[in-house]
Amino acid sequence: MLLKFREEHEMLRKLVRDFTNAEIKPLARLIDEQEYIPDELIKKIANLGLLGTAFPEKYGGGGFGMVGYCVAQEEISRGCGATATFIGAHQSIGTNAIYVGGSEELKQKYLPQLTSGEKIAAFCLTEAQAGSDSFNLKTTATKKNGKWIINGEKLWITNGAIADIFSVFARTEKGITGFVVEKNFQGVEVGHNEKKLGIRGSVTNAIRFNDVEVPEENIIGQEGRGFIIAMKTLDAGRLTIGACSVGAAKELLELSVQFANQRVQFDKPISQFEAIEFMIAEMTTKIYLMESILYRAAEKYDQGLDISQDAAIVKLYCSEAVKEIADMAVQIHGAMGYSSELPIERFYRDVRILKIFEGTSEIQKLIISRKTIKNQGKWKFDG
Template sequence: MDFTLPDHILKIKYETREWVENVLNPLSAPLEEEERIPEELVAELKKGRFFGLTIPKEYGGQGWSVVEWFTVLEEIAKAYATVRLIAHCMNGLFWRPLQQYGTEEQRRKYLPKLATGEIWAANTLTEPEAGTGKDINSKTTRDGDDYLINGRKWLISTFPDQTKLLYSFAATEEGITSFLIDLPTEGITFVPMEKMMGCVGPRHYNVIYKDCRVPASSILGEKGKGLDVAFGMLHLSRVSIAFGCIGLAQKMFDLAVAYAKKRSTFGKLLVQRQAIQNNVAQMATEIQAARMLAYEAAWRFDQGQDIVTNAAMAKMFAEQVVTRVSEMALRMHGGVGYTKAYPLERHFRDCRSFHFEEGTEEIQKLLIARKFLK
């Protein structure tokens, strides 16, 4: 395995790091304070360094490999969590199903606009009574050449002013089927959910379908094979989440080290204390170990290899690492780290969302064990 990155990708990585610190973070303040995405931030995201990086060139993207993309995502993950979520979704989750399952007409309709950020997409799979599996309750009825969708989704990451495409999943006679829905469309209501602990920005939503009419031509993939579309997103997406964990863990590590270098207690800098040095060594080692697991999974994907187990390992371990690093970083800050005076407080809350994105730790363990016990 060779994780060597070309010079132009390293250059973009360092440029992205500076962009995050000097441009993105200052523009992102209203995300948490006002729960909105400011127009100037949206304009900045559409300048060419954010959308379409992995979409094939034939559809207007830049055609990066996932190893190249994830090294940049790690830098974006050091910014506001909402922006990381957008980057994760638009460069990973929401174009690949179109590439794999869509007709050429569907690809030509949506991929170029996703590549420029002209349209954003959202995935409406999770339901309050059924989770995200084959027991989802949303239903369709046939009405001529159309389908009427009825059901309720929740915990949906969507941005009302920007999201113009929905992936929807509902039961047809053949089984769970995936639909592409253009917004705005009658029969869909968005109801904001309660404010979250972390990843604070525009709210997550309940998405309520009530006799939402969609044409049969909007079906993505085969009828009854919608869960293939839904779950096909998950394995690479788990690697993406792993890199999100790694980026945020690295950010909290950097903040903790910088604080320990200037904070004195009883006439001695924190970095001179062995307990602090032990924490630093532990955090640095675990972050690097998580990074290598994630890079291996990304590399295997680029080589066309199966990554189910590697992706689960990368996601599980990186999630554990970011949680442990956040705890050690908070303790190194002391009581002041528990206040909003330092950015660590926000990162500490944000990283808890990784427990649930693309499957819990228990789900990852199930997938890993299945590999070795079959």
């Protein structure tokens, strides 16, 4: 169980925090308003190694593992939720699907391009009738003349418009199968950028596949094993949601305490009123729990242990807690919390999505309860 961060993780935290303060926070409001992350910022993120933080160095990654990746995402999320979402969709699901299930040849072909930021990745699972019911996907892949022909449409694909590489899941004769599809393959069509409540700088699109020919060697793992690969990939994605939640929550707490110390009512700072003190206490307690379960699960992931229930617990609790923390932050700031003059209202909008993507809160409850029922209600503390 992780009780103290290793030296390399503390060094990474400082590096990413300094970068976030200098490069991301000054642009966060503009990213939200223009609904676009500047290419120059993406290049800087790539040059810092933040598009391959978790992966082994043999594939061009940083070698920091899941713990290090969560540290980095936590710090990025303190600056801009949309930027953290872009990184998460690229690394923890888009690229990670290839790492989790791909052959060594597939990893060698694509991972160095993705970890370096030369290419950007996206994860294509969700469809119109396959959101929470992800097994119900209708996109098909049929074998013809030694190639796979993919037809179908994926919805709500983060990074869709800017991705070069798609990890796509389609139905074959043997079941759901994963494929690596390049955007320049003939028949790939990207839809318009969706308008959203929050994380507006993170582009979201429908992706259509019209008789797209994919080489046989671009299968991720074995035919019919795609659903298992997708679910294992989403375990990592759910830890990413935990990290984004922790980062946003810490920033909201700091901003709230600073404001409460400065804001004077009835001749004293509002931080001295019990109502405000109680909200700060609740925020602090939730962050303690969020951070504890996140890094416990991340350490287990790095040890190669099964974290399906852990990831669901992290995703459920952290996404729900940060929403409550954001609400309290708005309340502490009063009218200023509702104004776009301060970043509070942007955080409030951005964190709402965390309860939805990578599996809704309701789906996480199903995962958690079914594992608990299978274990006859017995809980084992395994570190």
